[in-house]
Amino acid sequence: MTASDPVADEPLTLLGGRIPYVEGPLKVTGRAEYTDDIRRPNQLVGRLLRSPWPHARLVSVDLREARALPGVAAVLTGERYPTPFGVLPITHDETAIAVGKARYQGDIIAAVAAEDERTAELALEKIRFEVAPLPEYADPEAGTRTVAEPIHARGLAGTNIQKEVVQHFGDVDAAFAKAAHQVRVRGSFAGVTHAFTEPLVTIAEATPDGRLTVWSATQVPHYLHRALSEVLGLPMHRIRVVKPEVGGGFGGKSDPLPHEIACAALSLETGRPVKMLLDREDVFYTNHGRHPTRNDVRIAVDGDGRILAYDVEALIDGGAWSSFGTVTTYYNGVLAMGPYRVPNFRYRGRRVYTTKPPSGAMRAHGGTNIRYSIEVALDQLAERLGLDPFELRARNALPPNSTTVNEFRITSTSFLKCLEAAKRASGWSEKFRKLPFGRGVGLGCGFYISGSNSPIHFTPKMPQSTVHLKVDMDGGIAVHSMQADIGQGSNTLLAAIVAEVLHVDLARVHVQRVDSDVSPIDLGSYSSRVTFMMGNAARSAALQLRAALVAGAATLLGIPPSEVEVGHERFTPRGRAEPAVTFEQALHQAMEKVGALTATGAYQTRPAGGSFKGARAGTAPAYSFSAYVAEVDVDVETGDYRVPKVWAAFDCGRVLNRLAVEGQIEGSVHMGLGQVMGESMNYRASRMLNPSLLEYKIPAPQQMPEVEILLVGDADPEGPFGAKEAGEGPLIATLPAVANALYDAIGCRFTELPITPDRVVRALEERRKEGRPWKGA
Amino acid sequence: MGSDDRVSFTLNDRPVQAACPPERILLDLLREELRLTGTKRGCDLGTCGCCTVLIDGRPTLSCLTLARLVEARSVTTIEGVSPAQGLSAVQRAFVELGATQCGFCTPGFVMTATALLREHPHPSRSEIEQAISGNLCRCTGYLAIVRAIESAAGSAP
Amino acid sequence: MHLDPFELHRPTSVEETVGLARSLAGRFDYLAGGTDLLPNYKMHLNLRPHLVALEAVPELTGHSLERLGAMSRLADLERDPALAAAWPALADALREVATPLVRASGTVGGNLLVETRCFFFNQSYFWRASLGFCLKADGDRCHVVPQKTTCYATFSGDLAPALLVGDAEVEIAGPTGRRRIPLTGLYDAGGDGIRRLTLQPGELLVAVHLPPRARGRRGRYLKLRVRPAYDFPELGVAVAGRWDGDGRVQELRLAVGGAEPHPRTFDDLTAPLEGQRLNDARRAALGEEVARRVRPVHNTFLVPEYRKKMVAVFVRRALAQAEEGRAA
Known part of the structure; x- marks a missing residue:
């Protein structure tokens, strides 16, 4: 905390307690608005045709019958918007609708917009694909070798390997050579998925002013915004992304997802709003859940049980797309680096494409399966050592600093x-x-x-989180930020931090719905970043507002700002109960010449990590x-x-x-x-x-x-x-x-x-x- | 019932009549025709309980109920158990004790809990667990929900 | 998910229902609680153009200690303490069906006649199409035991075993009048996952009759499933019997469901035990013999080797717990 931070030493009054969610009353009465609760006038129903083939070349398609069906507004295949995208800029291998081939059972191969659900589904049945089946690759191990038909052209040297990470710190072989004990655990982990209760759902509305509005159940409105722009070829400022209430994410809504883009494409095509609500089965195929993984963990310790080295391998089943997979591949190694001191470390991780639903980020992404094997290994070691x-x-805990x-x-x-x-x-x-x-x-x-x-994106350089505050003469404080509350309570924390810094009632603070037209960018809810980053940004913004209010109070009290004490909804000369200036009085004084008070706070991480390849992971x-x-x-x-x-x-x-x-x-x-x-x-x-x-x-x-x-x-x-x-x-x-x-x-x-x-x-x-x-x- | 493709029933204590072909599911009638969107669609196959409503007072899956078959019966949705001002005891407890996180399952839980407390004003913990075991929550691990129902049971209605 | 259009009929008497059934021959399904039929319809499984809803037929509703109307809701039965005291295995089974929300709609008849289940059947049209369908719906082969004639779908009702050990009978109305048969006779022991019932076209299950001679038997129903809610049985074992003051078996019934295309009883194994005292060894021996006969296949979540092994354990436990008179 810096010396200019006046709240650093103040006792907390609101934070630290049990703060019910600010939107809780809306949720328990069914009044909270989720994407599927929204209906736009003249809205069409969007549906997706999914590949029944695990792997197939799409030779040709006949859309005539589907398009001719009364009530069908648009039928799209992948060629219309073929630009690849993906949450990581370095692995854009996903398309809104498959182009050229289908890569798993469930891959989206066409999209339809129609007047109603039944018509849309009839239209899907009338789309005729001619395909050439390709080999199915279910086993990641097999995919590490040269394959007849790699799932993606970008696979490593004719294999299905999407990413290989090899790291070595210290000298693992030497450490094992002098180890008193060593243990090995070969873990095997089935894929699991988020299973949030709110299915994936998007509404897109292209309007005659040349703009496109997208409401979506997403954890990453900003990444969605970028992907929409890239794939649809529209500048970001012509796209508006709105995040209504989101019914759980756990990482499953932390990629821009194909159906979101396909939905937007259908709206552009038809000029009408389109809603795309996925069935639960579709949600399982969209997946992006925790990777099926096999790992091999060897740990060496000395006679006292001090860890000498880890030697780790991981074979990670990526499914059909990259998604966060490059990060996953690193994390399955480097997230072994705590909570113990590990002086020597070697890792080889390979993430392999398979013809399965894509894996991605799920709660405690990359840190769960590797941790399981390590902790089981340590349990074995403790037994062997009699500890x-x-x-x-x-004995092995990483020390602070x-x-x-x-x-x-x-x-x-x-x-x-x-x-x-x-x-x-x-x-x-x-x-x-x-x-x-x-x-x-x-x-x-x-x-x-x-x-x-x-951050995932390095261009342009910008803070990880930004928070805007606006307070007008009504005394309500509007908070804007693109942080994505998905049920974890970030809206509440955002409001509470502002209220804490300003010492005002929580009820004054109104966190606004995420809307890219007005919300400054926060990168979203993933990697457990929100409290830390948004919290710092909010705190910074609130401190600026507080300074303006203190200045207003100081004017009214006729004392210098440094002599003003900030109490709950009131300002007094330091150490005295009277005279007091209310929050509104200070506010109105402060805004006399400038109108509404606004403040922007931002948080940027400082550079970290070594200079080797992958050091930032x-x-x-x-x-x-x-x-x-x-x-x-x-x-x-x-x-x-x-x-x-x-x-x-x-x-x-x-x-x-x-x-x-x-x-x-x-x-x-x-x-x-x-x-x-x-x-x-x-x-x-x-x-x-x-x-x-x-x-x-x-x-x-x-x-x-x-x-x-x-x-x-x-x-x-x-x-x-x-x-x-x-x-x-x-x-x-x-x-x-x-x-x-x-x-x-x-x-x-x-x-x-x-x-x-x-x-x-x-x-x-x-x-x-x-x-x-x-x-x- | 008549084959005039309509259904008449009591919805949240008011008579209602709506156009309704035979294949219309109650959840669709509520959400899409009557625009009562508090009742949620989670799985559409009867597993998650997000669509729970009360039919003649008993928590029921609206996604597996043909709308025409509520003819002359009484249907209560989350909108019907929410007071005009403030919150019910169950709702208040859900907010105060953190029994709602993402909130998507919450209306279903509120319906189940409301009916449970009407039938058993002081349920045991295992009765609560049993009663809510058709409502799926992925956020809370159920513990806060159980606590909230216990708390609501202990407070005045 | 929507339902495809169908015509809905809502008869108000058994006679009217049977008449409708005759006129709609082969083109309808009865709709009881809908908790199994409607998900199947949403997944486009064996759709018919007519649904005959049974909830307005008064004779099908209501229950007593002797009779359960086919449309009795499981939630109502579950809340009847007198029924639970008289039929403890049934009381166990009622509490174990799916979830309270399913039981609110689910009925006795629906549970007894519930469609058999299989990983390759209980899937969407899209999913099944991708594999070329199966014997049980739209196709001509089995993906569980590849061949072209026999369906291995599993009978997954909880109530049947519990009612079988109560010597329950079922009343059936049909075009030629009414008949009453032992519940065992409802299930076609010679059939498969498709031809699984002895009901004739258009016949209607009216009620289950619980014979007074079996009332008050001690009983137990044990269900194997991954979770204590939601899941269909991976195995269900019911036991009911009477023991004299010396602990000798006076009568004993055993039934197994959730493991094969139909539930079944084992009277040839239980009858010889009458007059004997059961001990751990006898219970274990019976369990092993039952397990030897039951042949689950890999079409549910848990592997069949395990389910088969559990038959022995569940039989042994159900016997012991029933004899102890574990309160229902």
């Missing part, structure tokens, strides 16, 4: 406090290896970025840390298990909205539990078998553990009021904590997720076959 798992981790071997700048970390809190609260010492057969406790830890230090202005203990209770005959309790110690720096943080942690535990217990995108070859909420097994309320939340973080030096992220990191530790608890309960290691009951039974049988007793059973 308590907590002790092994404490340190640098990792790959040059991550670690500032605040309360990891040791997380360990202490989880150990104490869980009664670990009375439980670990002491509960009867079938019951157990396990420890898992986590580490995640609090925002990505690098995983750099963040701060990191979150966690230590979770899970308790499990296994039915050793059926393999069914319950998780009665999770102790979740989390370092998100200073807690700004306790209600929201707790909600993120509980929701993360639920989502993490899903990936452990049953969530899985199942395939036969590359056809998804379970594209429905009935067969995609999200845990039921009865499966939720009690969650004891332990928020132990110290304030971060650069976070807004000392805060760091709490949106994604809280998921990570859940998975290994449960797996390690299963080991404590039944003596079986699980390296394949999800751990369904049949796998538990099989593991128990294998252990018995090996003649390895556990806790007397």
